[in-house]
Amino acid sequence: MKPTRMLLLCVVFTASTAAHAEIYKRVDKEGRVTYSSEPLKGAQKLKLEPLPTMPPPRAAAKERNREVGSEESAFPRVDNATQKRRDDKRLRILEDEMASERQALEDARTQLKVAEDTPQIYTGADGKTYRNMAKYEESVQAAQENVRMHENNLRAIQTEIDNLK
Numbered sequence: 001m002k003p004t005r006m007l008l009l010c011v012v013f014t015a016s017t018a019a020h021a022e023i024y025k026r027v028d029k030e031g032r033v034t035y036s037s038e039p040l041k042g043a044q045k046l047k048l049e050p051l052p053t054m055p056p057p058r059a060a061a062k063e064r065n066r067e068v069g070s071e072e073s074a075f076p077r078v079d080n081a082t083q084k085r086r087d088d089k090r091l092r093i094l095e096d097e098m099a100s101e102r103q104a105l106e107d108a109r110t111q112l113k114v115a116e117d118t119p120q121i122y123t124g125a126d127g128k129t130y131r132n133m134a135k136y137e138e139s140v141q142a143a144q145e146n147v148r149m150h151e152n153n154l155r156a157i158q159t160e161i162d163n164l165k
Contacts, residue, residue, distance in 0.1 A: 023048060091164055098157045105150035112143035 026034045026043035036043065078086075120135040 087164060091161065094157055094161050094164070098154065098161070101150060101153050101157060105147065105154060108143065108146045108150050112140070112147050115139045115143040 021037045022039075023046045024036050024039055024043035025046050026036070026040045028034070028042075034040065034043075039045075118136075118139075120132040120139065121129050122132055124130055
């Protein structure tokens with residue numbers, strides 16, 4: 001074997017062993033944990049399992065494509081007419097959802113109006129009538145949150161419809 005190859009081989013083996021460091025863990029009297037690659041007084045050497053590795057997703061996909069034949073054959077394709085039918089069906093579903101969400105928003109706004117117009121009252125032990133402001137505010141706040149939720153749903157559905165067109 002040539003001396004340069006032998007030297008190169010020695011350097012590679014030396015570098016690979018240097019890359020693997022020992023890890024030590026020490027817990028002091030106050031409970032603080034210290035990790036180190038240098039041995040410390042009272043430290044224990046940790047036995048760590050090697051980390052699992054896997055190829056990155058793109059490399060794995062390229063490898064599968066090489067096995068199949070070509071990148072294009074590994075990816076399912078749909079003709080334009082089929083995709084148009086799927087998009088039209090999705091648009092109809094989204095429009096149906098939009099209509100039902102609009103109705104739910106109208107109902108929520110009606111419930112909010114009722115909650116705002118209905119004072120929460122109770123009769124005390126002395127026979128007098130009192131307003132329960134905490135209960136009133138709680139019911140109004142719940143109704144307002146319901147309205148906000150339906151408004152957000154409408155915006156999200158509209159965004160989906162816009163992205164589809």
